Amino acid sequence: MANDPEEKQPPAPPPGEKPVAPAPPAAGAPPAAAPPKPAAPAPPKEAPPKPEPLDNELVKHYNSRFGEAICEAWLDRKQAILVVDAARLREIAEYSCDEEKFDLLTDLTVVDWPKREKRFDIILNLYSFPKNERLRLKVWAGENEPVPSVSGIWGTANWLEREAYDMFGIAFTGHPNLKRILLPDEWQGHPLRKDYDILTQDTAWVRENLGIESGQ
């Protein structure tokens, strides 16, 4: 837990384009990481809870079990976040489900930070019925880096990973049926990536299948 979170961050990007502001969720303390971010919002007087490093029993379990594979752990707005190594995700997921009893995969999603070296955060929101506790696992993955599928551990992941693949183009290895879920199968591009503009669409597909020039 000693490594600085900034290690994984890219150099400061050119300011200006707002939607791709790179300030990662971890960048709480050092101001250098978030140049486009102005001063904290004025009205709420009491400062919101700053992300703080997390070091409780749970994290100790994980650390002792997986050591280096647990990259970071912190608490953001009282919610526990654990960054783990992509290569050992499946192992860690299995441990979380079976040993730590995080038996419900509430959600699996992705956040895109295009300026970062490993641009995707894959986020697994876990919940434990016996402990009534939530935990967020995070994996950093690069553009074409495969991420192990957890659909064998939580059945929910099947569709959620398909959605992540559909929207972000993340290739989950070991997924039984990795194809698009919300968009048509032949669609080109992954719309929730930051470099996919909100007005972009697969014009060729629209023209061919809907018989109109543009869907806009």
Add this chain to the structure above:
Amino acid sequence: MAEIPTANFPNVETTVLGADEIILNMGPQHPATHGVLRVKLKLDGEKVVGSECIIGYLHRGVEKIAEHRSYQQFAPYVDRMDYVAAVSNGLGYCEAVEKLMGVEAPPRARVIRTILTELQRIASHLLWLGTHALDIGALTPLFYCLREREEILKIFEKYCGARLTTHAFRIGGLQYEAYDELEKDVERFCKDFEQKVNEYEQLLTENRIWVGRTKGIGVISAQDAIDMGATGPIIRASGVKWDIRKAFPYAAYDQYQWEVPTGKNGDTFDRYLVRMEEMRQSRRICLQAIENIPTGPIMARIGKVLKPPPGEVYHSIEAPKGELGYYIVSDGTTQPYRVRIRPPSFINLEAFDKMVRGHLVADVVAIIGTLDIVLGEVDR
């Protein structure tokens, strides 16, 4: 044409005769698929041996839109997801942003939010009951349900001017003060409602055909339900006593006494009973809430421009359909960097295939009905 694997489902016995299987394409335009759900069924006679849900016909890219709107501007969009429970969607979003900013709505606002959200739960369940009964062939309950739902929509209309996509709440509290007779209206509705629920139960609960059509249909065990991520009435009907209102109380739920109804068998009939009981419990919460609405401000002190500090938050509420979660990442600007919505309908629908195998075509519509999906939320 469809690649539906059947070999790895040994519990589905196929007939010895080996008659040809046919593919039945249900939807996206079908009277019982509750919108534009398309289900590809592999049938052996009338028996379902495989299924595949094809969704996305209503995909509007809500999550993408969120990244291009300010926090306040995005709030009305969430109403369009689960459009039969818009108030609940709004509550989840507003509370998530409040959590992100580290503010809290004042007590008065929270109580009024609770009342409206519980009314919305009743309205959503009423619509579910009516359409579910209609799918199974009972024509009449739908109209009774719509009659009561109308009363709730009238309260919404009086409160904020809209009936369906209400946008009733604002980040930080409420925009509108409760109108003068809100308590009286809610009380009048609740008073009649008890008897009305009994009336629906009279029509259905003891009805032999209804019981025959729902008992043992679409069974999902507690373990499977957890594995498939099912939440809300589905998991409760399987016997897991779990409700986010109890597990992580939000709004003003910790102030009231009420029960979490559960079922035993996890079949369609139990889900029906659980939802019926939930309506009664919602009524109970409403009655307690109107008794003592605190006075005071209805809006927290937040600025006109919201710039939550960088960071991320996950907040979920117990929507009528299950756990509705918002995962919001802020980069410190006025627009969210990423909004992820955890749609209960979408994830509950995933269990459909597991529930439907081995049943008949007629049960397929019963199971779609019992999942209580809204395609606006499945596809977003």
Add this chain to the structure above:
Amino acid sequence: MDALVNFFRPHLLPLVYAVVIVALLPLLAGYIVLLERKIMADMQVRLGPMRVGPHGLLQPIADAVKLLIKEDIIPEGADVLIFWLAPLLSVTAAMLAMAALPFGPAFQIADLNIGLLFILGISSMGIFGIVLGGWASNSHYSLLGALRSAAQLVSYETAAGMAVVSGLLLAGTLSTRRIVELQAQQGVWYAFLAPVGFFVYLVASIAETNRAPFDLPEAESELVAGYMTEYSGFRWALYFLAEYTNMVVVGAIAATLFLGGWLRPFSGTRALDFLDYAPSLLMFLLGGYCFYRVPKQPVRVQGGVLAAVGLLCLALAGVLGAVLIPPLADTKAAVHGGFWFLLKVFLYIYVFMWLRFTFPRYRFDQLMRLGWHFLIPVAIVNVMGIGVALVLHWQWHWGLAPALVVTTVATLLVAAFLARVGERRQKPLVGET
């Protein structure tokens, strides 16, 4: 020429009757639909059709016109000839069955000595129209609907046939007219002599006409519209006409066989002769109500239409009342017979509607189980019971009533036993091998 006229003379009246039936039946079916919608609306706390004509009275006509001028769609890959033929087959069968039905002592196209057999045989031909239409449509929904319909009709026709036999045993004849006359002679309707038979026929006839809760062949929430999915416009209207005609037919069979046909209730009791005034009075009240509503119509045209309807009712009241005057008493039986017969048919159809709006739909295997495991055995036992009762009556000189009470109780016991066995056997029938 004379020879030709002479040849046709005996057939003239039946020909006129046939034309009247064919001309009026679509109208009647249309108004049964309106009635259904109104009854449904009443049960569902709403108003139903109110716009076309006063209280929606012209709605059936508007619907018919709409259906006639609708685009005619034939799906791709359909077998065109059969696709055309199938609805015709259905509607023809339904209409033909009308030929042997006695709408009154005077109004009957043909009094066949095998009347009931003819009706049952012809009306079950209608299934060909459904199966062929479902097959020719080249759609899975249609095909499934047709298959369901075929299986359902075969199962329930058996039960209905057995139920009819129980009535026939009591009457001893197949001639529809004789059956009614015998009920008049014996002074009791067969529904009271064979209640189990009547009940079985009621249930089976609902299933036979594909009405809820047995409307699986066209279950709108499962199969869209079943065998009618791909039909539209006029051909769809023909199917619809066939369905409602079939309802009239089964209603008429039930009325003839079990409910005393054209007979007035208590027709043998002199003391209750004042019931003869009821038809006229009823029509008079209906007409009066129409006039009462005339000033409340929003538009003057609607008031006019309603007044015309009121006048029609009053005219009918006049006709029904006039035949009570001694000089015209000869025609009383004919005119009043028609009234009572139609009233019974409508009440029978009303029960159909009532059930439809109250119950959910059966599933296919449940439907089959109900048919094969319950209705058919009960119907068979009932036939045997009535046979035993008749033997007791003829050979052992028991009174008919006590004999029938004994056998009916025995039949009910068997039915209760079957129901309990059925409870325990909750295994799906479909897919069993």
